[in-house]
Amino acid sequence: MRTRGAVLVGSVVNGLALGFVVTNIGFGDYAELNRMFTFQDPRMLLAFGGAVAIIVVIFGVMQVRRTPGRIHAGVVPGAILFGTGWAISGGCPAIPIIQVGSGYLPALVTIAGVAVGMWICRWANARYFHLDRGSCGL
Template sequence: MRTRGAILLATVVTGLGLGFTVANIGFGDYAELNRMFTFQDPRMLLSFGGAVVIIACVFALLRIRRTPGRVHAGVIPGAVLFGTGWAISGGCPAIPVVQVAGGYLPALVTIAGVVVGIRLCRWSNGRYFHLDRGSCGL
């Protein structure tokens, strides 16, 4: 059985490795992300494609399968909002942390936007929509 300390250590090491990799391949650079989203430089898209291939292989090796069933009602609008926000701000929720660590302080605005967006989602869902939160824990 794994101890909490071992799991924490593995999580920290993995997170540091991911942060190092993300910063070094340019995912923390707004200009690089802009070139990706405007299809001026395919390098970042190829990085994404490589990541998808790697995780697909890992899932196959571990025999992880998606359970068949309905797609949650919030997946499509959530994906559209996520992609739009990423294209505008130059970062998904993790990238602004990398940007701030690299000295790009305007990323604090993106982090604040993520926090406000989460709060608005919780409030509007509780008051108006009452959507099943599924496994995302909103």
């Protein structure tokens, strides 16, 4: 059985490794992401495709089976908002943390936007939508 300390150390090591790899691939670079979203450079899209291919193989080897269910009501509008925010800011919720770690301080605005967006989602969900708790990144 693993202790909390071992889990914490493992999480920190994995987080550092992920940050290192993601930064070196270019996901922390706004210009790279902009070129991906404007289809000027397919390299980042190919990185996404490669990641999907790898996980498909891993799921196949591990025999992970998941029964497709009903699509959550917030998936389509959430995906549109997520993609739009990513294209504008150059970062999904994890990338601005990597950008700040790389010295790109304007990413702090993106992090603040993520926090405000989650707050607005919680407020709107409680007031209007009444979707399940997981719909606002909780």
